[in-house]
Amino acid sequence: xxxxxxxxxxxxxxxxGVDDAKGLHERPERHENGGNEPxxxxxxxxxxxxxxRAKRRQKGKLRVLHEGTSESGAEKNNRTKKRSRKTPIxxxxxxxxxxxxxxxxxxxxxxxxxxxxxxxxxxxxxxxYAALDLGTNNCRxxxxxxxxxxxxxxxxxxxxxxxxxxxxxxxxxxxxNAMERAIEALKVCRSKLDQRTIKRCRLIATEACRAAENGxxxxxxxxxxxxxxxxxxxxxxxxxxxxAGCGTLVEADTDAxxxxxxxxxxxxxxxxxxxxxxxPRLAEHIIAWTSLPVxxxxxxxxxxxxxxxKNDFENMKNYVRHLLMGFKGRxxxxxxxxxxHFHLLGTSGTVTTLAGIHLELAKYDRRLxxxxxxxxxxxxRMTKRLLSWNLAERIANPCIGxxxxxxxxxxxxxxxxxxxxxxxxxxxxxxxxxxxGILTELMSRDGAWRKRxxxxxxxxxxxxxxxxxL
Numbered sequence: 001x002x003x004x005x006x007x008x009x010x011x012x013x014x015x016x017g018v019d020d021a022k023g024l025h026e027r028p029e030r031h032e033n034g035g036n037e038p039x040x041x042x043x044x045x046x047x048x049x050x051x052x053r054a055k056r057r058q059k060g061k062l063r064v065l066h067e068g069t070s071e072s073g074a075e076k077n078n079r080t081k082k083r084s085r086k087t088p089i090x091x092x093x094x095x096x097x098x099x100x101x102x103x104x105x106x107x108x109x110x111x112x113x114x115x116x117x118x119x120x121x122x123x124x125x126x127x128x129y130a131a132l133d134l135g136t137n138n139c140r141x142x143x144x145x146x147x148x149x150x151x152x153x154x155x156x157x158x159x160x161x162x163x164x165x166x167x168x169x170x171x172x173x174x175x176x177n178a179m180e181r182a183i184e185a186l187k188v189c190r191s192k193l194d195q196r197t198i199k200r201c202r203l204i205a206t207e208a209c210r211a212a213e214n215g216x217x218x219x220x221x222x223x224x225x226x227x228x229x230x231x232x233x234x235x236x237x238x239x240x241x242x243x244a245g246c247g248t249l250v251e252a253d254t255d256a257x258x259x260x261x262x263x264x265x266x267x268x269x270x271x272x273x274x275x276x277x278x279x280p281r282l283a284e285h286i287i288a289w290t291s292l293p294v295x296x297x298x299x300x301x302x303x304x305x306x307x308x309x310k311n312d313f314e315n316m317k318n319y320v321r322h323l324l325m326g327f328k329g330r331x332x333x334x335x336x337x338x339x340x341h342f343h344l345l346g347t348s349g350t351v352t353t354l355a356g357i358h359l360e361l362a363k364y365d366r367r368l369x370x371x372x373x374x375x376x377x378x379x380x381r382m383t384k385r386l387l388s389w390n391l392a393e394r395i396a397n398p399c400i401g402x403x404x405x406x407x408x409x410x411x412x413x414x415x416x417x418x419x420x421x422x423x424x425x426x427x428x429x430x431x432x433x434x435x436x437g438i439l440t441e442l443m444s445r446d447g448a449w450r451k452r453x454x455x456x457x458x459x460x461x462x463x464x465x466x467x468x469x470l
Contacts, residue, residue: 166297186228243270
């Protein structure tokens with residue numbers, strides 16, 4: 001903590017003014033949270049009531065010195081008075097500091113400023129964590145710092161539609177154009193990671209790299225050309241991370257949930273039973289899960305996504321129903337799936353797009369979407385509206401755009417089958433997923449929230465609308 005000068009004329013902090021006769025002492029600093037912190041332990045705070053006593057002691061030392069000199073009485077008295085007035089009360093020096101003997105010891109103001117700056121303790125560094133998710137359709141990055149328990153502060157983010165799985169369902173391989181798009185996006189991510197000091201990170205790839213014959217070759221190419229070492233995760237890990245990213249969107253009185261993530265190449269479905277215990281970690285309540293080998297890209301490529309008739313839409317649903325019948329644990333929730341304390345929770349571009357259309361947003365706004373509730377009538381109305389639109393009308397909608405116009409109805413078909421299997425009056429929309437799940441697990445395992453409770457106050461992190469609670 002930099003000493004402050006008790007100077008009514010307002011001399012600069014850390015510098016000695018000409019009229020600083022009152023001396024130096026330690027003061028509590030006012031922090032951004034409005035509170036006062038006590039002086040540091042390595043500094044002395046001298047109460048005003050003891051200043052006179054300190055000056056008397058100083059005069060006594062000078063008197064002893066006066067008796068041992070050969071100067072004339074007038075000169076001794078003048079020097080004694082001058083020193084008694086000008087000798088400041090000092091803060092305790094650090095081990096490698098030099099003690100200031102006088103406000104007018106001959107040192108320049110620049111030297112004095114450097115001395116005070118060197119006495120300041122080094123600034124604490126905010127620990128940063130990063131999560132990258134390269135999916136069949138999107139490449140997404142989040143960099144964040146843990147704040148108070150269960151929260152993190154988003155420092156940087158990136159998202160780009162790359163369609164890595166384009167053509168995969170037909171050829172079984174990643175094509176060159178798709179890989180080029182993904183590599184370019186990964187280079188941007190590498191640049192963002194290099195600009196920060198990252199404590200821990202996890203960089204994952206999902207269904208496209210899992211299913212492709214040349215998936216492993218692409219992973220090696222990404223490391224070589226973009227400097228990103230991707231980890232291909234299995235479907236169980238993907239399902240768990242999707243659940244972990246949505247934990248705090250589940251209300252306290254909820255007994256059961258079906259969490260689903262409609263991706264580009266696969267769709268994860270997880271059954272959650274909270275009727276017997278209420279652990280804050282939602283992943284601990286998983287009783288069954290599946291990963292269907294179908295997503296918006298693979299389904300649109302199989303049945304067509306640009307011009308979708310009602311018959312095409314039903315064919316999509318029949319295909320997804322057939323895949324879902326292979327999920328042996330789909331009945332495990334039993335009567336809980338019919339209780340009023342059951343609901344669906346969707347984390348994907350499909351449900352967030354439907355929510356944006358429902359709200360008639362002029363521009364997609366994550367803050368208005370994440371956590372919103374949709375009922376059955378809302379979902380059915382939005383699906384019918386999308387089926388009535390042609391490709392140009394879907395492109396013109398600001399919540400769909402060109403990148404999702406040929407995929408959104410395939411996502412609606414998957415969503416309809418999920419809603420038929422687990423009927424619920426309520427669907428909660430989550431604009432979050434694997435990245436948030438990764439960050440939650442990294443920070444939790446690292447003990448970041450135990451060690452740094454209220455880190456946002458300690459590091460004066462600016463509150464913003466990107467902050468998350470997970």
